[in-house]
Amino acid sequence: MNILVTGGAGYLGSVLLPKLLRRNHKIRVLDIGYFGLGHIKFLLPQLDFIREDIRRIYKDSRFRKDIVQDCDCIIHLAAISNDPSCELSPKLTQEVNIKATEALAEIAKRKNIKFLFSSSCSVYGKVDGLAKESSPLNPLTLYAVSKVKCEELLNSLSNDNWRPVILRNGTLFGYSSRMRFDLVANIFSLYSTLYNEIKVFGKGEEWRPFLHVSDCAKAFIYFAEKKELKYNCYNIAYKNMQIKELADIFKELKPSINIIHTKDINIDKRDYRVSIERMNEEGFLPQIDIKTGAEEMMEAIISGLIPDPESIYYRNAKWLKELTHLGKKDYKEILDLMENIKRIHSI
Numbered sequence: 320m321n322i323l324v325t326g327g328a329g330y331l332g333s334v335l336l337p338k339l340l341r342r343n344h345k346i347r348v349l350d351i352g353y354f355g356l357g358h359i360k361f362l363l364p365q366l367d368f369i370r371e372d373i374r375r376i377y378k379d380s381r382f383r384k385d386i387v388q389d390c391d392c393i394i395h396l397a398a399i400s401n402d403p404s405c406e407l408s409p410k411l412t413q414e415v416n417i418k419a420t421e422a423l424a425e426i427a428k429r430k431n432i433k434f435l436f437s438s439s440c441s442v443y444g445k446v447d448g449l450a451k452e453s454s455p456l457n458p459l460t461l462y463a464v465s466k467v468k469c470e471e472l473l474n475s476l477s478n479d480n481w482r483p484v485i486l487r488n489g490t491l492f493g494y495s496s497r498m499r500f501d502l503v504a505n506i507f508s509l510y511s512t513l514y515n516e517i518k519v520f521g522k523g524e525e526w527r528p529f530l531h532v533s534d535c536a537k538a539f540i541y542f543a544e545k546k547e548l549k550y551n552c553y554n555i556a557y558k559n560m561q562i563k564e565l566a567d568i569f570k571e572l573k574p575s576i577n578i579i580h581t582k583d584i585n586i587d588k589r590d591y592r593v594s595i596e597r598m599n600e601e602g603f604l605p606q607i608d609i610k611t612g613a614e615e616m617m618e619a620i621i622s623g624l625i626p627d628p629e630s631i632y633y634r635n636a637k638w639l640k641e642l643t644h645l646g647k648k649d650y651k652e653i654l655d656l657m658e659n660i661k662r663i664h665s666i
Contacts, residue, residue, distance in 0.1 A: 320344050321344075321389050322390065322391065323386065323392070323393045326437075328350040328355075328497060329354070329400070330491070331488075334496075334533055336359065338537065340365055347367040348368045350368075350370065373397045373415060376423050383422060387426055392435070394437075394539050395434065395435065395436050396437045399416055401462060405462040416462075420469045424472065424473055424483060431480070435483070436473055438470055439488055440489050440556065443457060444456070444457030450591055451554075452594075470552070484552075486538060486542060488555050492532065492613075493531040493532040493533060494532075494625075499633055503527065511569045511573055516577040519566050525587075526559055529559075531605065531611075534607050538605070542601075549597075554595055554597065559592040568610050569613060
């Protein structure tokens with residue numbers, strides 16, 4: 320297939336691209352490159368890579384038509400990701416996460432292009448029991464609200480001839496060439512390795528559905544390639560687990576680690592478990608458990624595979640805030656600044 324991947328240079332996209340290429344798909348990537356392209360430089364000759372602001376999709380009709388030219392499928396990953404990043408600039412979140420998604424979906428429908436949307440299990444917010452895809456949504460953050468609004472837009476466009484596929488991803492973890500250390504299992508990997516301790520807010524009884532980033536990438540490929548799907552929305556996760564259980568895994572991997580339970584000042588009230596019955600019924604089964612993913616990240620830090628792991632470069636909100644002052648600079652200025660910073664660090 321000819322596949323357009325938006326956000327292809329991100330944490331998930333960087334894992335997805337080589338898997339798509341291995342399966343002989345022809346790939347076009349749209350990504351502004353806020354976090355550089357060095358981590359996928361060996362893939363670039365095999366890609367039609369367009370380094371551009373995704374907001375141009377709704378601002379420029381010619382660009383919008385060109386970007387989907389000859390596409391059979393769109394895998395839409397691009398977004399202002401995670402809660403802190405979205406809170407920094409609600410306006411930017413509205414433009415990138417919602418307006419660009421709407422414009423891209425509308426032209427995909429007109430061109431009859433298969434459309435996969437990267438949503439999040441965080442749309443459930445706080446629920447009792449297992450959240451099914453049909454369960455009421457309770458978004459507690461701006462990021463989750465943006466995902467709900469996009470889902471609503473996609474559902475309003477859906478008909479018998481064009482039905483987008485929504486994948487509600489669990490809390491991602493695991494190694495990526497575009498690493499992130501602002502996800503809970505990844506944060507635990509970093510601090511258990513560098514400082515031999517991890518911090519758990521309160522009792523750590525809140526639930527999360529965890530999913531390895533590689534399994535998430537495989538899910539997008541699976542649902543993109545599958546001809547017939549029973550549903551249009553799927554929870555994608557490996558296992559539901561409480562944060563305190565996650566901490567225990569790190570204790571098992573490194574018995575000397577100190578688990579510190581801090582006063583519960585965390586304003587994050589999300590607490591949700593999800594049903595994966597639909598995903599299993601469709602035939603997709605994630606393979607990588609949390610222990611394996613944790614070992615992978617800890618060893619990557621120890622071996623130097625992740626350079627300067629404490630850098631704000633690996634934390635989306637801090638990096639974006641440092642580079643952009645969110646909205647005060649043109650994106651080309653941002654890219655120039657970022658590339659200069661990267662060159663200085665390489666000297």
